[in-house]
Amino acid sequence: MRDSFSLTYRNIKERKARSALTILGIMVGIGAVIALISIGFGMEESITGELVEMADVIVVMPMRMELGSIGAFGSFTDRDLEAVKRIGGVKDAVVMIGEMEEVEYRGETFMVQIVGIEPRDMDAVFGETVKLEEDGGAGTEASGRALRDNDRKACEIGYSVAHDYFSYEIGVNDRITINGSKFRVVGTLEKQGGFRSEVDSQIYITTRDSVSILDNEDISTIFVRVRNIGEAEEIAAEIEERIDDNHKLDDFTSAMTMGSAIELMESIFGILQAVLIAIASISLIVAAMGIMNTILMSVMERTHEIGVMKAIGAKNRNILFLFLLEAGVVSAIGGVCGCILGVIGAHAISFGIQMLFDVEIAAIVKPEVLLGGVAVAMLVGILSGLYPARKASKMSPVEAVRYE
Amino acid sequence: MRDKFLLAYRSIRERRTRSILTVLGIAVGIAAIVSLMSVGYGMEEAITGELTGMADMISVMPGKITGHAYVELGSFTDRDVKDLQRIGGIKDITAMTYDAAEVEYRNERSPIFIIGGDTKELGIFYVEPVGIKEGRWLRENDFKGCVIGDRVANDFFDEVIHVNDKLIINGEKFIVVGIFEKASTMYASDVDPHIFLTLHASKEALQTNEIKYIMVRVYDIDEAEEIAEEIKEAINDNHGLDDFAFAMTIGSAIEQIGTVFNIIRGLLVGIAAIALVVASIGIMNTMLMSVMERTHEIGVMKAIGAKSSDVLSLFLLESSMVSLVGGVVGCVLGVVAAKVISLVAGTAMGIEFSAVVKPEVLLGGMAVAMVVGVLSGFYPARKASRMSPVEAVRYE
Numbered sequence: 001m002r003d004s005f006s007l008t009y010r011n012i013k014e015r016k017a018r019s020a021l022t023i024l025g026i027m028v029g030i031g032a033v034i035a036l037i038s039i040g041f042g043m044e045e046s047i048t049g050e051l052v053e054m055a056d057v058i059v060v061m062p063m064r065m066e067l068g069s070i071g072a073f074g075s076f077t078d079r080d081l082e083a084v085k086r087i088g089g090v091k092d093a094v095v096m097i098g099e100m101e102e103v104e105y106r107g108e109t110f111m112v113q114i115v116g117i118e119p120r121d122m123d124a125v126f127g128e129t130v131k132l133e134e135d136g137g138a139g140t141e142a143s144g145r146a147l148r149d150n151d152r153k154a155c156e157i158g159y160s161v162a163h164d165y166f167s168y169e170i171g172v173n174d175r176i177t178i179n180g181s182k183f184r185v186v187g188t189l190e191k192q193g194g195f196r197s198e199v200d201s202q203i204y205i206t207t208r209d210s211v212s213i214l215d216n217e218d219i220s221t222i223f224v225r226v227r228n229i230g231e232a233e234e235i236a237a238e239i240e241e242r243i244d245d246n247h248k249l250d251d252f253t254s255a256m257t258m259g260s261a262i263e264l265m266e267s268i269f270g271i272l273q274a275v276l277i278a279i280a281s282i283s284l285i286v287a288a289m290g291i292m293n294t295i296l297m298s299v300m301e302r303t304h305e306i307g308v309m310k311a312i313g314a315k316n317r318n319i320l321f322l323f324l325l326e327a328g329v330v331s332a333i334g335g336v337c338g339c340i341l342g343v344i345g346a347h348a349i350s351f352g353i354q355m356l357f358d359v360e361i362a363a364i365v366k367p368e369v370l371l372g373g374v375a376v377a378m379l380v381g382i383l384s385g386l387y388p389a390r391k392a393s394k395m396s397p398v399e400a401v402r403y404e
Numbered sequence: 405m406r407d408k409f410l411l412a413y414r415s416i417r418e419r420r421t422r423s424i425l426t427v428l429g430i431a432v433g434i435a436a437i438v439s440l441m442s443v444g445y446g447m448e449e450a451i452t453g454e455l456t457g458m459a460d461m462i463s464v465m466p467g468k469i470t471g472h473a474y475v476e477l478g479s480f481t482d483r484d485v486k487d488l489q490r491i492g493g494i495k496d497i498t499a500m501t502y503d504a505a506e507v508e509y510r511n512e513r514s515p516i517f518i519i520g521g522d523t524k525e526l527g528i529f530y531v532e533p534v535g536i537k538e539g540r541w542l543r544e545n546d547f548k549g550c551v552i553g554d555r556v557a558n559d560f561f562d563e564v565i566h567v568n569d570k571l572i573i574n575g576e577k578f579i580v581v582g583i584f585e586k587a588s589t590m591y592a593s594d595v596d597p598h599i600f601l602t603l604h605a606s607k608e609a610l611q612t613n614e615i616k617y618i619m620v621r622v623y624d625i626d627e628a629e630e631i632a633e634e635i636k637e638a639i640n641d642n643h644g645l646d647d648f649a650f651a652m653t654i655g656s657a658i659e660q661i662g663t664v665f666n667i668i669r670g671l672l673v674g675i676a677a678i679a680l681v682v683a684s685i686g687i688m689n690t691m692l693m694s695v696m697e698r699t700h701e702i703g704v705m706k707a708i709g710a711k712s713s714d715v716l717s718l719f720l721l722e723s724s725m726v727s728l729v730g731g732v733v734g735c736v737l738g739v740v741a742a743k744v745i746s747l748v749a750g751t752a753m754g755i756e757f758s759a760v761v762k763p764e765v766l767l768g769g770m771a772v773a774m775v776v777g778v779l780s781g782f783y784p785a786r787k788a789s790r791m792s793p794v795e796a797v798r799y800e
Binding site for chain 2: 017018021022024025026028029032036062064072073074100102108109110111248249250251252276279280282283285286287289290292293294296297
């Protein structure tokens with residue numbers, strides 16, 4: 001056994017350039033796969049990560065939640081809210097009243113979505129995910145504070161409202177005019193982007209203010225928190241049924257659990273990642289051919305040697321093992337180097353994405369991915385070494401010794 | 405020159421297994437790139453193809469797109485439409501309205517979006533590309549007739565709706581005169597879940613005069629962008645708001661889709677190109693071995709008067725022949741793979757598209773293969789050409 005290893009080592013060392021190139025081939029292949037997987041996990045994490053802590057939330061809207069849906073069918077009533085609250089397992093049900101209104105700031109007018117919400121409910125809706133901006137960014141020192149129950153004519157504004165919509169940036173304590181009444185900005189929110197980008201373009205006011213300045217009290221969204229995440233799907237189904245009953249309409253309500261949203265995203269990411277990895281694996285196939293070539297050559301060159309070994313009593317499986325070992329060692333080294341290359345590559349890509357698109361995606365390197373990479377490399381090596389090794393082991397000792 | 409070809413050919417043939425493996429390596433790499441490009445172009449064509457016939461259209465909406473969702477900011481007025489008619493270069497204007505309505509069928513009630521508009525224009529926009537499966541399209545005087553999308557007919561109610569069935573929309577009776585075919589991806593969200601009425605009927609049923617969507621056709625496609633700007637300005641002025649109207653030319657939509665596809669293709673091809681890097685490493689390896697094995701031969705050639713440049717070109721010829729064969733095989737494999745992928749992916753996702761094989765992609769694939777071959781053969785070939793004849797002859 002030790003002899004086999006030292007023989008293999010000698011062999012690989014003797015043909016340095018060839019071994020190095022073969023290792024390089026498999027290294028590039030494994031590196032590509034590992035970099036892609038790590039970046040993929042990073043992207044998934046950055047999108048679903050903040051949703052995970054909201055897994056007990058159910059979002060209820062009067063519309064068909066699907067791509068290309070052109071709007072809401074109507075709105076909910078207080079009776080709907082009461083019905084939802086009565087369902088067992090519901091911890092909390094919070095309403096949001098939303099409407100597009102004209103907002104004026106320093107002579108410019110824009111249509112912005114105004115959302116009325118009880119300040120104490122905001123945490124229930126957003127959890128810890130939506131925070132105030134850390135630095136006001138608009139010349140003010142702080143980003144203000146959250147809305148309070150006893151605030152009158154005060155609002156919190158989303159990131160885009162503060163920084164993008166108007167020619168002048170809006171900061172804390174600035175005054176904006178919503179639908180004719182003046183409001184004071186008490187806080188600006190952190191940029192959300194991605195899945196929660198709607199928060200960026202909204203203005204939040206208290207429910208009491210919303211009743212007085214918005215034309216309606218239509219409830220556009222109900223947020224429900226459940227006690228037990230395991231029951232979320234059933235409760236969602238029950239919510240749909242109760243509200244549909246109230247309105248005597250089928251399919252009027254969509255209740256989406258955050259858990260199912262996360263699952264949906266994960267399955268989309270799963271497909272995406274599988275496609276990318278499949279494409280990257282093509283290079284592994286090419287690398288396998290390289291290994292086969294190298295080992296074939298090695299077998300050819302050492303025909304004489306094989307003959308001698310057999311003549312002095314080496315069995316077929318000893319020879320087979322010897323060449324498989326060579327293939328395995330070459331590809332294992334390739335796999336380890338590939339892991340290193342892949343990790344560096346993943347970090348480089350995430351850095352590049354951050355530079356180019358200003359999106360923070362951390363590469364997530366999982367140990368099982370690295371182990372898997374080395375295992376795949378070994379597997380590729382041994383599989384592609386099998387044919388040459390068998391060829392070597394089946395040689396007739398007489399002819400092999402005569403060769404050269 | 406002929407001798408060199410013969411020599412290179414002989415050397416490739418002599419080491420058949422090795423050459424085949426090397427050729428396969430580069431073939432797989434090229435095939436991956438060619439098939440991805442072809443599938444990518446096929447998908448793009450499937451999506452933009454339907455749109456190119458409408459490149460002279462501008463769609464105008466009272467809202468904006470924030471992130472992933474369209475947010476409605478209000479509605480247009482008749483005055484907006486009149487103002488648009490005054491803008492030069494506009495051929496046609498269609499105003500549409502839509503809203504949710506309560507629809508009843510056999511004692512079952514469900515909320516469904518109603519789209520109302522000029523029957524002729526709606527027909528051009530939806531009926532031509534999607535097609536009517538049953539019955540006929542609306543006529544101008546069909547005040548009590550409606551045409552429904554595929555999902556309305558088959559999914560929304562427990563019982564399937566057929567032509568001549570009665571629907572009650574917001575309390576008024578309508579007769580189904582036609583049912584759309586199931587729409588392709590591009591139109592699925594526009595047509596399948598909706599009910600179409602004449603403009604007159606929709607105003608009655610929805611109790612509204614609001615215009616939610618305006619479609620404009622221009623005479624000259626090149627002017628579309630400018631006209632879109634003008635439209636935005638005119639409507640924003642009417643409403644005294646910035647960024648109230650959203651006018652998008654279909655041409656710019658096609659361009660945007662094209663850009664997205666270029667990025668996706670670039671990314672996929674970039675990943676597939678890694679296989680080419682690995683293949684070039686393989687070529688280099690094969691060539692290095694070939695040089696080593698033929699050290700003695702090289703020495704003899706040099707001894708009888710071959711110049712360094714002769715030796716160099718001999719080995720470069722060998723590597724580029726291998727890679728050219730690989731490139732050709734790769735193109736063939738790639739085209740086959742592209743057809744298979746588009747068939748499988750098409751049936752899996754329910755989209756009909758066929759791979760578009762462009763000759764420039766095939767030529768490019770072969771050219772890339774050649775370049776890869778020559779580049780990766782360069783180091784071994786130089787090594788061979790620089791050998792001292794004395795030592796090379798002594799080798800073995």
